[in-house]
Amino acid sequence: MTNAVNIRELVLGILMEVTGKGTHSHLVIRDVLSKYQYLGKQERSFITRVSIGTLEQMILIDYIIDQFSSVKVKKMKPVIRNILRSAVYQLKWMDSIPDSAVCNEAVKLTRKKGFQGLSGFVNGVLRSITRGLAEIRYPDEKENPAEYMGIRYSQPLWLTQMWLARFGPETTGQILRAFLDESPTCIRCSTGKIRAEELADKLNLQGIETIPSPYIKEAMEIRGYDHLGALPEFKQGLFQVQDVSSMLAVRIAAPAKGDIVYDVCAAPGGKSLYLAELMENTGMVTARDLTPYKVGLIEENIQRSGLTNIRAQVWDACVLDESAVETADLVLADLPCSGLGVLGRKPDIKYHMSPGQMQELCRLQREILGTVHNYVKKGGVLVYSTCTIDREENEENLDWFLNKFPFHLEKIDPYLCEELRNGTTARGYLQLLPGVHRADGFFMARLRKDGE
CATH class of the missing domain: 1.10.940.10 (NusB-like)
Structure with missing residues (x-):
């Protein structure tokens, strides 16, 4: 050294x-x-x-x-x-x-x-x-399981209590262990430029290990690289860094060629680029975020990708864009959230988050949803997603939205591999859990606007 x-x-x-x-x-x-x-x-x-x-x-x-x-x-x-x-x-x-x-x-x-x-x-x-x-003396696991799990898996007590109440001890243990496992870098092959097998071969020749995702053929985990930005394949836009969970949100959105799409909280742009790629460079994806800095990140990725059916804009998702009302075939609302599904990648979240902040985020999510649903045409699609495993931000927000606006859930099984299909996907939503699934914790729902 x-x-x-x-x-x-x-x-x-x-x-x-x-x-x-x-x-x-x-x-x-x-x-x-x-x-x-x-x-x-x-x-x-x-x-x-x-x-x-x-x-x-x-x-x-x-x-x-x-x-x-x-x-x-x-x-x-x-x-x-x-x-x-x-x-x-x-x-x-x-x-x-x-x-x-x-x-x-x-x-x-x-x-x-x-x-x-x-x-x-x-x-x-x-x-x-x-x-x-x-x-080292630890709390008694039988007498106080929440405190025991909090210490052994290094989680705040309020989180272990919440998850034990929701998931029970077995699933909570799986989630907490997964947060402490190594989080591999997941990438998405830009299949418009190169096949996934060819990309894997190129990376393997540089000593980089590649492991295909069981859920999406374009996705793979990589290990053993040094500086990601220095890889020629990255500079050439042959792949994007993106967890398979967010790729699945794009998959259930299922954009069609020629669609008009709004990604309302898009930075750094991985989902927007995937949407544009699936549309085979037709239609238009408008990728928006709140600040010039965040939009700059999107623009960097757009430039590297070479795609021309995508543009980046600074826009506050809470502010209604009158010009966009009922123009979109698809709106992707991957909204600000507590981030409790990605603690394995961003461990400091658990020290900064609190129940009060989660309630504030839930209110923000509802404010954004109450605005951006206006952009969807009658018969169009809204995909709501978060990177958390909190019921209030996910299922409860979904129920609130369905009770308030003219949308209905739509079955997402056709867009998912068999391994991910379950009772909720038949209804229209999926909750991914670390340790249970080979992905970050993520929630996604597909909603169709009523009318022709």
Whole structure:
């Protein structure tokens, strides 16, 4: 590892930014890796793994530290707290690094950050944890399953209580374990340019592992790459980064050639591009989002794709566009949500989300739906989707919408592989669950507007 850059200091900076300022972890990590592109693959992997791993396991890590420290985690200085957190992650989950090295590097970093007087404290806590890791005392699983699951799977107590009430212990355990598993990068082959098998061969020749999705032939998981943006296949627009769950939302939308389509909360544009591609460069997809920054992300992806039947616009989805009323064959409303289905990719969400915020998001979703349904022609289609597994944002919002507006659910089985079909898909909606399905947690429903 290079002497020019202290990679543990970079990890500390990431943790300070996420836990102190509430910045999204995937954005901070992306910016750090972009700034330090010259670092080797091993160093970049270390930064990513320790940063994400520490955030994923932070509730359990704090629980462990509190059993060995005379000062509780919440009362520590933020720098010391995060130095200890990242060190405990390495001690418990990274066997390739000697315990002595983890402790020594943490002490060095403590001194480098100006806390010479606390270096002995850091050293003492970490040495105690090293000796006592096998003797951690956990809450009783039978007496308090929600607290036990919250600690063991590093989830806030209110979330484990909510999911146990909805899904029961077995499915909740599957979901929580999946959040802690490695989340592979999923890509969608641009089949207008290359067949999926050819793309896989090209990536395999570069040492990148490819695993086909069981749900969609254009989708595959990839592992073993270094810098995604540097791959020639990415630059050439031969694939888009997109989870298979959001691809399925496009599949159930089933756009036809020549359709007029609005994707009302589109950034970074993966679903919009897939819609345009399925329409074989006919019709028009209008991909909208709230800010110039988000629309800029869409435009970058459009340019890379080479598609001409798609345009990006800045537009607030809560504001009615009179010119679009009853002009759309299809509206895709993949709306802002709590994001509880993607905790495996964005672990910091669980620390920032609350029941009150979820209620606010539910109100926002209803406000947007109450606006954008106006764009659908009579006989046209509205697809509502979220990346959460919360009933209030999903099924309850769906019931509210159906009771208020002239739409009806439409069976989605024809657009799904047999493995995903069930009682709800026969009605018109699907809830994907991490650990149960090989995808992010995602909800999608297909609604047809009444009339000819």
